[in-house]
Amino acid sequence: MPTPLTLYSPAKINLFLRILRRRVDGYHELASLFQAIDLSDVLTLSLGPDDRLSCTDPFIPTDATNLVLKAADLFRRKTGMTFGLHAHIDKRIPIQAGLGGGSSNAATTLWGMNELCGRIASQDQLAAWSAEIGSDIPFFLTHGTAYCTGRGEVLRPLSKLGSKLLWIVKSPEGLSTPSIYGKLKANELLQRNPEEALEKFLKGNGEYYNDLEIPAFEIMPELHDLKKQLLNQNFEAVLMSGSGSAFFCIGDTQPVVPQHYFCKKASFVNRNACSWF
Numbered sequence: 001m002p003t004p005l006t007l008y009s010p011a012k013i014n015l016f017l018r019i020l021r022r023r024v025d026g027y028h029e030l031a032s033l034f035q036a037i038d039l040s041d042v043l044t045l046s047l048g049p050d051d052r053l054s055c056t057d058p059f060i061p062t063d064a065t066n067l068v069l070k071a072a073d074l075f076r077r078k079t080g081m082t083f084g085l086h087a088h089i090d091k092r093i094p095i096q097a098g099l100g101g102g103s104s105n106a107a108t109t110l111w112g113m114n115e116l117c118g119r120i121a122s123q124d125q126l127a128a129w130s131a132e133i134g135s136d137i138p139f140f141l142t143h144g145t146a147y148c149t150g151r152g153e154v155l156r157p158l159s160k161l162g163s164k165l166l167w168i169v170k171s172p173e174g175l176s177t178p179s180i181y182g183k184l185k186a187n188e189l190l191q192r193n194p195e196e197a198l199e200k201f202l203k204g205n206g207e208y209y210n211d212l213e214i215p216a217f218e219i220m221p222e223l224h225d226l227k228k229q230l231l232n233q234n235f236e237a238v239l240m241s242g243s244g245s246a247f248f249c250i251g252d253t254q255p256v257v258p259q260h261y262f263c264k265k266a267s268f269v270n271r272n273a274c275s276w277f
């Protein structure tokens with residue numbers, strides 16, 4: 001039996017997130033600059049006769065609905081392999097936060113299973129397959145910085161951005177992605193050009209915005225109050241990540257928030273082509 005693989009499974013933030021329109025299939029066409037950060041879960045993976053999943057967080061389902069086991073199933077279907085996966089998640093990324101924790105776990109599983117099987121698939125194949133089980137998963141198979149379009153699965157990998165210190169803040173209440181998209185009125189949004197926002201980031205003077213803040217603040221007005229409180233604390237930027245409810249605050253100084261809130265320092269992270277995060 002080969003030794004288990006222990007891999008970091010990083011979170012992501014969206015430095016800007018523009019929703020362009022609602023599609024006929026119910027998904028939304030978006031344009032967003034995704035960046036991986038070093039706030040990570042830890043996954044332990046090994047091959048076995050059947051599928052088994054455990055997690056340190058008792059609120060996370062460990063049955064076939066978990067993206068880790070969906071990824072294992074996808075890998076088997078695409079490669080014709082038949083073995084099972086034994087996986088354990090040490091959960092450190094808050095859930096219902098817009099930080100992509102579940103998607104990252106799925107991407108890490110695909111990468112890890114491919115390693116355990118002797119790299120039978122290319123990274124491009126893994127990324128293309130992964131879009132079948134979640135829009136944000138292909139991003140986590142890039143090196144960690146990408147401009148994502150389509151429903152999130154069309155990737156333009158970018159060179160590393162200048163590193164920034166940031167803080168992830170999340171109140172105990174989470175938000176569900178489908179409910180945020182369901183509340184969004186895509187045709188009422190400001191018609192900002194995402195390519196211009198991208199240019200600004202590449203030149204080092206980013207324009208941070210997230211169209212999903214509007215429906216998130218409608219559903220949970222206290223999030224808007226939290227953003228205002230954080231904005232008063234002299235950060236370069238304070239923005240909700242993805243569909244929320246976590247915020248990232250760009251700056252060195254620890255934000256002042258109630259003690260029971262999640263509040264952790266993080267920084268941008270990228271990987272090399274042949275190794276994982």
Ligand code: C5P
Pocket residue numbers: 026027028029030133134135136150151152177178181182
């Ligand atoms: O692709 P994924 O399963 O992560 O998406 C979860 C839900 O988020 C979808 O069912 C849809 O309601 C919403 N979504 C969307 N447009 C996107 C991505 C997600 O409407 N581009």
